[in-house]
Amino acid sequence: MSKVQRGNISEYLPADCMSGSTLWIGGKWEAASDGRTFDTVDPATGNPIISISRAGAGDVQRAVDAAKIGAKVWAELDGMQRAGIMRKAAELIREHRLALGALDSIDSGKAISETSGRNTDGAAGMFDFFSGITDKIRGSVIDMGPKKTGLVEREPYGVVGAISPWNFPMTNATTKIAPILACGNALILKPAEQTPLSALLLAHLLDLAGLPKGVFNVITGLGAEAGAALVEHPDVPKISFTGSTATGRRIAAAAGERLKSVTLELGGKSPFIVFDDADLDTAASGAVTTVFMNQGQTCTSCAKVLVARPLLAAFIEKCKERVAKISIGDPLDPSTDLGPIVSQQQLDRVNRLLSEGVAAGATKLALSAKYSPMVGGCFIAPLIVTDLDPASSLAREEIFGPVMSVSPFDNDEEAYAAANDTEYGLAASVWTSSLARAETARRAINTGIVWINCVHTLSLNTPVPGRKSSGLGSEYGWEAVDNYMRLKTTVTMFGDYKGLF
Known part of the structure; x- marks a missing residue:
């Protein structure tokens, strides 16, 4: 074959x-x-x-x-x-x-x-x-x-x-x-x-x-x-x-x-924290990877992206640049990066959460991925949403679809509070050039896995524990x-x- x-x-x-x-x-x-x-x-x-x-x-x-x-x-x-x-x-x-x-x-x-x-x-x-x-x-x-x-x-x-x-x-x-x-x-x-x-x-x-x-x-x-x-x-x-x-x-x-x-x-609702001293290029690459890989259908996806306010606009632009390179279409084509959502039922759920989020004030940002859906398939293009109401279902439920939510924070304590404001405790990804901040972050975030300046970096001998729900x-x-x-x-x-x- x-x-x-x-x-x-x-x-x-x-x-x-x-x-x-x-x-x-x-x-x-x-x-x-x-x-x-x-x-x-x-x-x-x-x-x-x-x-x-x-x-x-x-x-x-x-x-x-x-x-x-x-x-x-x-x-x-x-x-x-x-x-x-x-x-x-x-x-x-x-x-x-x-x-x-x-x-x-x-x-x-x-x-x-x-x-x-x-x-x-x-x-x-x-x-x-x-x-x-x-x-x-x-x-x-x-x-x-x-x-x-x-x-x-x-x-x-x-x-x-x-x-x-x-x-x-x-x-x-x-x-x-x-x-x-x-x-x-x-x-x-x-x-x-x-x-x-x-x-x-x-x-x-x-x-x-x-x-x-x-x-x-x-x-x-x-x-x-x-x-x-x-x-x-x-x-x-x-x-x-x-x-x-x-x-x-x-x-x-x-x-x-x-x-x-x-x-x-x-499940998880995992945070991705970009501090003001982070390398923005690698952080954006990590964010696009964790949110959109496997069409967002990854339990450890860190799709709850929290960015230091001064970096917010630049970070979103760098994410857009990377999403533009993603090819979505026939999963049997070796050049395809992402295929469809697994089922119509799951696609309907993703669309429902998006509709509820928009109704609560969220803004969907236009992205330019190479999107070539097949007729009859369960396809959805990647999305970034901003202005998310933290009490909305889109903000609190696991989406399991290619949707990145991006929210600003003004200080470290606010970032940790937002990261922990969830019933879940599976994973987190933290981006910083400060060793002290990295050490503080891994202690402050209540998850089974904390990645520092990386994401989805695991080996077969690395345990994957979950906390809370x-x-x-x-x-x-x-x-x-x-x-x-x-x-x-x-x-x-x-x-x-x-x-x-």
Whole structure:
């Protein structure tokens, strides 16, 4: 394959998937038990792609049964054996980068240059990184005196339910799959109903890598049906979810009723602060990158831009210059920078928030991006808005679209107050040439990530924690191990035990 062709995905997916059997359960492709399906839609054209199995509670039960068997087999392999399989998976992901990228681009509207490049490298890197952890997970011994030994061990949960989002389908799926497997668990992945296709090819590749049957299972379906059944299942003691804060709250509530452990990577309303001593050119480049990459559909997007008042006009002009170089159009064209919004529903939401913001006094600034929308697609051109009412929905809600809000501030304390005036606490980006100001800023801003003179600069060993309504737990890095293993304490006494009675 040298060029991706729209409407010809049969060369990218296993043959059985093309017939509507998109449930990967116990190492086999299955249809939903009641035969229901739904169509996945190409957001660049509005046309259906293929029919996807619509799993229900009975299908989730089948997947849980398979995962329970797979977990036992996986647990019998030592860390080096698991590492070998995971490294092979990384190799296969790289070998199939164009197919994986094509599926994500057709399914989500992401630019093929990104999905078959940086996104695929990140997915393969996840398996490489966590393959190095499998044989390094350790416990500890506690000194309890001369005749007792306390042993603390980390054990896998057994079966983990993973629910991944649509904005980075392959990347966010592997962010869960790799550490869950490295920690010795089996898992059931429920990909977003808008973007299930790359998960199907991942299942095939993991099978080719030698992963035992039942260790990895894929349930395609709707969140309110398949996702809810997975969260509520009594034999799934751990849930990992990435998505909206509203859905995360519902999952946390349901898990709380059942006393399940949850990891939640949720939304954000992240600030981007440009102080009066910042390098304006690099700051503008960073702002345009964070706000408009992936059409603004990035949870760590720092789209709440706060600029020192004396720099405001010049900063906006520099952003306009950079936006003019962005090409928006067919995501399968290698020269395209940005494609469409993932769905009509999401596009409608972005437009609603814009309308509400304008009604509350916001001003939309004309930009001159290279905008070539496809007929029937969910396209929207990048926007900058000013004069934003801080109480409006546009100012307070996560937009998840290519909209940069720019507001001035007059002193540092005002900037920190505006940055923290949100229910979210995922990320922040600060631009300054002062070390003292940078150190003050990272302490004053209440977020899990603070970037200083950079943005979206992460590595596989860098944890991504959320605060407030942005989530629970941390993904990436060694810290992810704490998400997917639980502690067990054993006390052994080799003297004479003397009870209380």
